[in-house]
Amino acid sequence: AKAAGRNAFCLFSPALQDVIDTRSSLESALRGGLNRAEFQLYYQPQFSLDHGLLGAEALLRWTPEHHPAVSPAVFIPVAEETGLILRLGQWVLHTACEQLVRWAQQPQTRDLKIAINVSARQFHRPDFAARVRSALEATGANPARLQLELTESVVLEKVGEVVERMQQIRQLGVTFSLDDFGTGFSSLSYLKQLPLDQIKIDQSFVRDLISSGNDAAIVRAIIAIGRSLGLQVIAEGVETQDQMVYLTSMDCRAFQGYLLGRPVPMRDWQRAWHDWQHQ
Numbered sequence: 001a002k003a004a005g006r007n008a009f010c011l012f013s014p015a016l017q018d019v020i021d022t023r024s025s026l027e028s029a030l031r032g033g034l035n036r037a038e039f040q041l042y043y044q045p046q047f048s049l050d051h052g053l054l055g056a057e058a059l060l061r062w063t064p065e066h067h068p069a070v071s072p073a074v075f076i077p078v079a080e081e082t083g084l085i086l087r088l089g090q091w092v093l094h095t096a097c098e099q100l101v102r103w104a105q106q107p108q109t110r111d112l113k114i115a116i117n118v119s120a121r122q123f124h125r126p127d128f129a130a131r132v133r134s135a136l137e138a139t140g141a142n143p144a145r146l147q148l149e150l151t152e153s154v155v156l157e158k159v160g161e162v163v164e165r166m167q168q169i170r171q172l173g174v175t176f177s178l179d180d181f182g183t184g185f186s187s188l189s190y191l192k193q194l195p196l197d198q199i200k201i202d203q204s205f206v207r208d209l210i211s212s213g214n215d216a217a218i219v220r221a222i223i224a225i226g227r228s229l230g231l232q233v234i235a236e237g238v239e240t241q242d243q244m245v246y247l248t249s250m251d252c253r254a255f256q257g258y259l260l261g262r263p264v265p266m267r268d269w270q271r272a273w274h275d276w277q278h279q
Ligand code: C2E
Pocket: 044, 058, 059, 060, 071, 072, 073, 076, 089, 092, 116, 117, 118, 119, 179, 180, 203, 236, 237, 238, 239, 256, 257, 258, 259, 263
């Protein structure tokens, strides 16, 4: 109920609960959803103090017929377990690239990036780099506008192989962000080996930034680490002006969160941001 109020979708509606009582039925519901085109990308703006609107993170939404939208927090883990994440992830990659091509046709949106979330299973497929390349080629999207968000779980193992794969993809011009930074257990020695462009301060640290001295200290440290490695540092989950002011005072210069804009479907994005000018 809390999730419903905040994000305008439910974890489970009672009716959906019946449909997806077991994992295998959730799996088949997801499979059917892919075939019936029940998935959609929402886009949440990202800003920097230096460059204004940077672009958007693409966030997956599933709206089964006759049901309220289902949170990715519910279906992504199941999609990962069942391997359906590969088809879903491929769909996200293509759909984001197609959107980049539409943006490229307008001067106001030409320079904007789209960041997509890549799951561990998707990234570790041997042909992942080839799939990124063929999505870019098939759509004609500018690789420099595509950013891939990886979590620490992706990069936790076999760091040598991960670095090699990231480098292959970076050679295409694609950039990388390390998502949910600070929540995993990757060591700093890993971090310096990864060819990253951005780290995202996890929203759990931003949430209690003002009230928790510990969280403030962690955020300050993350910003310093990012800085010293030459990475862009973006804070996610920024909901209040106070948080943004505090983050700015700690020299964080990029932001994403409800304060700046909620995730919206592209038709609403156009309405909200079409005439948005760089500050
Ligand atoms: P994430 O990548 O950490 O995405 C950020 C989540 O925080 C999103 O939840 C977003 O809607 C929410 N959010 C944004 N601003 C605020 C804010 O100011 N306050 C609060 N409380 N929340 C905010 P969402 O869209 O429900 O996605 C949840 C997670 O599902 C994502 O976390 C990501 O891990 C996963 N996910 C979403 N789309 C995809 C996808 O296409 N592929 C994969 N593999 N995972 C995805």
